[in-house]
Amino acid sequence: xxxxxxxxxxxxxxxxxxxxxxxxxxxxxxxxxxxxxxxxxxxxxxxxxxxxxxxxxxxxxxxxxxxxxxxxxxxxxxxxxxxxxxxxxxxxxxxxxxxxxxxxxxxxxxxxxxxxxxxxxxxxxxxxxxxxxxxxxxxxxxxxxxxxxxxxxxxxxxxxxxxxxxxxxxxxxxxxxxxxxxxxxxxxxxxxxxxxxxxxxxxxxxxxxxxxxxxxxxxxxxxxxxxxxxxxxxxxxxxxxxxxxxxxxxxxxxxxxxxxxxxxxxxxxxxxxxxxxxxxxxxxxxxxxxxxxxxxxxxxxxxxxxxxxxxxxxxxxxxxxxxxxxxxxxxxxxxxxxxxxxxxxxxxxxxxxxxxxxxxxxxxxxxxxxxx
Amino acid sequence: xxxxxxxxxxxxxxxxxxxxxxxxxxxxxxxxxxxxxxxxxxxxxxxxxxxxxxxxxxxxxxxxxxxxxxxxxxxxxxxxxxxxxxxxxxxxxxxxxxxxxxxxxxxxxxxxxxxxxxxxxxxxxxxxxxxxxxxxxxxxxxxxxxxxxxxxxxxxxxxxxxxxxxxxxxxxxxxxxxxxxxxxxxxxxxxxxxxxxxxxxxxxxxxxxxxxxxxxxxxxxxxxxxxxxxxxxxxxxxxxxxxxxxxxxxxxxxxxxxxxxxxxxxxxxxxxxxxxxxxxxxxxxxxxxxxxxxxxxxxxxxxxxxxxxxxxxxxxxxxxxxxxxxxxxxxxxxxxxxxxxxxxxxxxxxxxxxxxxxxxxxxxxxxxxxxx
Numbered sequence: 151x152x153x154x155x156x157x158x159x160x161x162x163x164x165x166x167x168x169x170x171x172x173x174x175x176x177x178x179x180x181x182x183x184x185x186x187x188x189x190x191x192x193x194x195x196x197x198x199x200x201x202x203x204x205x206x207x208x209x210x211x212x213x214x215x216x217x218x219x220x221x222x223x224x225x226x227x228x229x230x231x232x233x234x235x236x237x238x239x240x241x242x243x244x245x246x247x248x249x250x251x252x253x254x255x256x257x258x259x260x261x262x263x264x265x266x267x268x269x270x271x272x273x274x275x276x277x278x279x280x281x282x283x284x285x286x287x288x289x290x291x292x293x294x295x296x297x298x299x300x301x302x303x304x305x306x307x308x309x310x311x312x313x314x315x316x317x318x319x320x321x322x323x324x325x326x327x328x329x330x331x332x333x334x335x336x337x338x339x340x341x342x343x344x345x346x347x348x349x350x351x352x353x354x355x356x357x358x359x360x361x362x363x364x365x366x367x368x369x370x371x372x373x374x375x376x377x378x379x380x381x382x383x384x385x386x387x388x389x390x391x392x393x394x395x396x397x398x399x400x401x402x403x404x405x406x407x408x409x410x411x412x413x414x415x416x417x418x419x420x421x422x423x424x425x426x427x428x429x430x431x432x433x434x435x436x437x438x439x440x441x442x443x444x445x446x447x448x449x450x451x452x453x454x455x456x457x458x459x460x461x462x463x464x465x466x467x468x469x470x471x472x473x474x475x476x477x478x479x480x481x482x483x484x485x486x487x488x489x490x491x492x493x494x495x496x497x498x499x500x501x502x503x504x505x506x507x508x509x510x511x512x513x514x515x516x517x518x519x520x521x522x
Numbered sequence: 523x524x525x526x527x528x529x530x531x532x533x534x535x536x537x538x539x540x541x542x543x544x545x546x547x548x549x550x551x552x553x554x555x556x557x558x559x560x561x562x563x564x565x566x567x568x569x570x571x572x573x574x575x576x577x578x579x580x581x582x583x584x585x586x587x588x589x590x591x592x593x594x595x596x597x598x599x600x601x602x603x604x605x606x607x608x609x610x611x612x613x614x615x616x617x618x619x620x621x622x623x624x625x626x627x628x629x630x631x632x633x634x635x636x637x638x639x640x641x642x643x644x645x646x647x648x649x650x651x652x653x654x655x656x657x658x659x660x661x662x663x664x665x666x667x668x669x670x671x672x673x674x675x676x677x678x679x680x681x682x683x684x685x686x687x688x689x690x691x692x693x694x695x696x697x698x699x700x701x702x703x704x705x706x707x708x709x710x711x712x713x714x715x716x717x718x719x720x721x722x723x724x725x726x727x728x729x730x731x732x733x734x735x736x737x738x739x740x741x742x743x744x745x746x747x748x749x750x751x752x753x754x755x756x757x758x759x760x761x762x763x764x765x766x767x768x769x770x771x772x773x774x775x776x777x778x779x780x781x782x783x784x785x786x787x788x789x790x791x792x793x794x795x796x797x798x799x800x801x802x803x804x805x806x807x808x809x810x811x812x813x814x815x816x817x818x819x820x821x822x823x824x825x826x827x828x829x830x831x832x833x834x835x836x837x838x839x840x841x842x843x844x845x846x847x848x849x850x851x852x853x854x855x856x857x858x859x860x861x862x863x864x865x866x867x868x869x870x871x872x873x874x875x876x877x878x879x880x881x882x883x884x885x886x887x888x889x890x891x892x893x894x
Contacts, residue, residue, distance in 0.1 A: 312676035
């Protein structure tokens with residue numbers, strides 16, 4: 151087993167989510183919690199029922215408050231440093247569902263300085279280009295423009311920097327050394343950065359001059375930031391933000407680590423149908439057997455098959471259909487090529503719609519960017 | 523001799539300016555430099571001829587560029603954390619003179635987060651109050667409203683934070699540990715802060731999209747910030763800022779350290795004539811003899827006499843008059859009480875005018891605060 155590493159800057163190895171729950175001090179999402187959510191949402195999102203969102207902090211408190219009529223707001227984000235790929239949109243699709251089902255506001259942070267500070271050769275010129283493109287992808291996912299507010303760290307610094315200083319005053323270098331593994335040779339911007347990531351968790355409360363509960367849907371690698379945020383916010387007379395954690399969509403090449411834009415084997419939101427077909431056929435790690443004969447006899451292993459995992463995590467919401475594919479693949483009735491073909495069609499249908507909406511998004515950017 | 527300490531956060535002990543020149547790597551202002559300045563200014567400000575501004579970096583380069591028609595801009599500042607006292611205005615008065623004589627722009631920074639980050643119990647509510655009051659005092663000094671731009675870190679963060687990140691990326695924790703003595707227990711805002719203090723040294727160049735030389739008049743305790751700034755800026759394709767350093771106005775109680783707003787024995791810009799009289803008579807450290815008889819015989823020592831030093835540093839610009847006072851005091855002809863009386867009158871005249879202009883400043887604040 152490859153050694154597991156899960157930090158905001160690196161995800162690699164075989165990821166043991168139960169171990170992460172323990173190490174990070176998360177609560178697993180159990181059937182009782184699912185029932186409680188369903189009471190409000192009527193149906194459960196497949197990412198919940200299938201355990202893709204697998205853990206949380208203080209979700210019971212969020213629902214207590216909601217039931218008392220005290221609505222929460224959602225906070226998630228994107229550090230623009232490259233094009234959006236399928237690995238990114240998992241959390242956002244689920245966030246959109248939460249926005250719809252609970253009728254709540256979403257504050258979407260674009261920490262455009264984060265990757266600038268953490269990546270040696272990245273410039274703000276490149277980041278600005280990605281920022282614009284990333285916003286198009288996020289708008290195209292269909293968030294409610296009347297309830298969604300984009301905040302961009304360097305462009306909303308008049309609102310954020312002062313609040314970040316209040317957070318920063320409560321965090322020492324020793325803290326960030328321990329939590330993020332920063333060193334004496336880390337640059338002082340990267341050392342300060344986590345204070346900026348904390349701000350959207352209470353900025354709406356500052357702007358509206360009343361305490362509003364915050365729920366942060368995020369991939370589990372971002373947890374160190376929000377652990378620290380949760381420690382600090384009560385000291386500033388803000389609520390501790392609640393959170394809900396997703397697992398990672400694996401890279402095409404296998405079930406270790408997470409899909410990453412630095413790898414060629416990711417599927418980007420702007421890929422053409424031909425590119426998708428080529429990538430899946432060429433790279434998607436297969437749980438099938440070396441020969442058709444052997445596959446018919448022994449069957450495939452859907453647990454390590456990336457195509458099946460993508461269907462499970464995102465592209466086949468219908469439980470019955472998914473079950474059928476799983477059984478057929480396991481039994482050897484369905485070959486890897488056939489499984490891949492199903493996925494290719496699903497992805498290309500999705501991207502066709504997405505790319506259409508992405509074009510229309512250009513005119514909506516201004517509506518989404520927060521202004522007081 | 524009390525041990526000398528000169529950092530942006532502490533000035534104490536017997537200050538040996540020659541030693542500082544060596545330690546900080548400054549150039550002394552010599553007669554040749556004074557001549558060169560005089561060529562442009564016609565007359566020399568007493569703070570130059572009397573060595574109150576005693577050192578510089580790259581002032582020859584600033585004048586080279588000026589002579590080529592490439593005007594510099596001035597940058598100085600004030601971290602609002604208390605009321606303005608006489609110790610503060612030394613640098614600003616001289617800065618105003620530079621603005622007038624060279625006809626240049628001044629960028630005046632109010633780093634309102636600095637003292638918040640470095641002082642345990644200071645809140646932004648208190649700082650905001652001081653910020654407003656401090657701006658009144660600075661406007662009252664008579665800067666040209668058409669050539670002076672106030673920038674307030676938290677309110678101009680949209681312009682500053684991104685640029686500060688570019689600076690921060692080039693500075694490690696090891697650097698700020700070495701330069702400022704920060705430790706693992708320093709908060710991460712204080713660690714980041716020096717990046718914000720660097721920004722006004724090149725912000726006008728960014729805004730005007732051309733490289734403009736910068737001259738920073740400052741009290742010598744701020745030098746560590748600007749040493750670091752000078753190291754970084756060429757890496758960002760900006761000019762190294764030039765600088766000119768002043769010595770400190772001593773506290774009323776003696777010639778060690780500097781006047782500090784945390785001490786009761788400072789003279790504030792809003793003090794009444796009675797308060798000034800009382801403070802000078804009660805606290806101003808005297809270089810005179812214990813008894814009148816002894817004083818008449820041995821004479822006083824103007825070098826340690828705070829009242830004489832204030833006249834020399836600020837309140838008696840006339841060289842002949844100052845010389846006469848010095849001689850009379852040294853010879854024993856002038857008593858400490860008489861010397862103090864001269865200073866009290868000078869200060870009260872100055873404050874009377876200042877307080878009048880300070881009232882009128884209220885309506886001018888908006889004109890001074892930078893807006894794009």
